[in-house]
Amino acid sequence: MRETTSALIERLTSQAVPIKPLLSPWLRAAALLVPVLGLMTAIALASGNPTRVTDHFSDPVFTLALAGSLLTGIFASVAAFMLSVPGRTESWMWLPAAPGMIWLTASTVQCYRHVEEYGIHDYSPFASADCFVFILMAGTPIAVATHFLLRRALSTNLIGVTALAGLAAAALAAALLAFFHPAGTDPVDFITHLVAVSALVLYMTTLGRNALGSD
Amino acid sequence: MTVALHFGPAIDVPSLMVIMRTFRLVLDAGFAVAELKQTQSQRWQRLMIAAQAAEPRAYSELLQEASTFIRVIARRYHADPGTIEDVVQETLISIHRVRQTYEPGRAVEPWIAAIAKARAIDALRARLRRLKMETPVAAEVLANIPDTLRSSESSLAASTSVAEAMAALPPAQRAAVRLLKIEELSLREASEASGQSIPALKSALHRAMLSLRSVLTGGRDA
Numbered sequence: 174m175r176e177t178t179s180a181l182i183e184r185l186t187s188q189a190v191p192i193k194p195l196l197s198p199w200l201r202a203a204a205l206l207v208p209v210l211g212l213m214t215a216i217a218l219a220s221g222n223p224t225r226v227t228d229h230f231s232d233p234v235f236t237l238a239l240a241g242s243l244l245t246g247i248f249a250s251v252a253a254f255m256l257s258v259p260g261r262t263e264s265w266m267w268l269p270a271a272p273g274m275i276w277l278t279a280s281t282v283q284c285y286r287h288v289e290e291y292g293i294h295d296y297s298p299f300a301s302a303d304c305f306v307f308i309l310m311a312g313t314p315i316a317v318a319t320h321f322l323l324r325r326a327l328s329t330n331l332i333g334v335t336a337l338a339g340l341a342a343a344a345l346a347a348a349l350l351a352f353f354h355p356a357g358t359d360p361v362d363f364i365t366h367l368v369a370v371s372a373l374v375l376y377m378t379t380l381g382r383n384a385l386g387s388d
Numbered sequence: 389m390t391v392a393l394h395f396g397p398a399i400d401v402p403s404l405m406v407i408m409r410t411f412r413l414v415l416d417a418g419f420a421v422a423e424l425k426q427t428q429s430q431r432w433q434r435l436m437i438a439a440q441a442a443e444p445r446a447y448s449e450l451l452q453e454a455s456t457f458i459r460v461i462a463r464r465y466h467a468d469p470g471t472i473e474d475v476v477q478e479t480l481i482s483i484h485r486v487r488q489t490y491e492p493g494r495a496v497e498p499w500i501a502a503i504a505k506a507r508a509i510d511a512l513r514a515r516l517r518r519l520k521m522e523t524p525v526a527a528e529v530l531a532n533i534p535d536t537l538r539s540s541e542s543s544l545a546a547s548t549s550v551a552e553a554m555a556a557l558p559p560a561q562r563a564a565v566r567l568l569k570i571e572e573l574s575l576r577e578a579s580e581a582s583g584q585s586i587p588a589l590k591s592a593l594h595r596a597m598l599s600l601r602s603v604l605t606g607g608r609d610a
Binding site for chain 2: 178179181182183185186187188189190191192193194195197257258259260261325326329
């Protein structure tokens, strides 16, 4: 038989030890994003091709796609930290929606341009396999770091938080990919990027849910 | 003396005074309620900060007052008093486990309400899962159950044999059955209560269920 509520309160009170409140979600998001963005910049400058990227800044579609993926990552990360704390409004879930739409739309326009210029030819579905591997390899450490920072928070919206964390990792990895990738996106590239982002979101939702949801 | 309003009938001054006084009283009452709510909210914030510092009296006071607040939320989702009390207790345990997520300076009520709502929905899901696993039994089937099986003696005998079978289990397996199957704790809670790791608990429970089944069916299922 279960104990009474009064007995439970007495037991919980007797077990209480001083605890340090978590930092605010803004600070925890900054603790993730500042080093991640710093590291991304260092990798892009050291190993990537920054000149190719800066050369294409005059193309608004390219710039919008890059800014969209970067802002989707940043906003999704902030939203994940906000929603990880009970009592915050669920509207935070929609924070990455606008940059996400910009990213998707700009990538679609890039695809359209590519098809218009080169026509539809025989695309190999594995032509962009290296993009897939890149997004997963660069996104996984970011996802793990996000998971580490979220582990002490109880989310009342676990699926939302883990999906946002996965989206943040994938979108930041996709932004970094722009420095290693020819400018513009063909249809196979676009679909491969979408599959990689979805895979990372699914991975975080499944694994993160099991690990964070055991509370 | 009367006052003529451009958009309505003429009102005499005493009536106007009464209307204005009534309006003022209603306004004051509204402010008083708002102030009371604010005072209550600030009090809970103080208690929660003290609870994070493990001040037992403040923590106990907060949990007592919060349980009334949680009960109101649980009633929106459940009608059964037992389930409502389960939700209250699960919420209090969650509050205890994640009290570090409360950010000092913010209102405590939305924080507690979100946890209570999540636990109430968990209870709803658990109930749905149970309902899916149960099969309705036709009345005629129940009517055909022999009286010997319904008698309190046979129930007593059954419960005694279960108790004996439980007593015969090794302590770790007995603890796993008690915590996970009788007290219905989660794996993490059971692990904290017993000091066994989650894989060890799962394995102990599996072995215990095999032993119990073998003892209670006389080895027919083994």
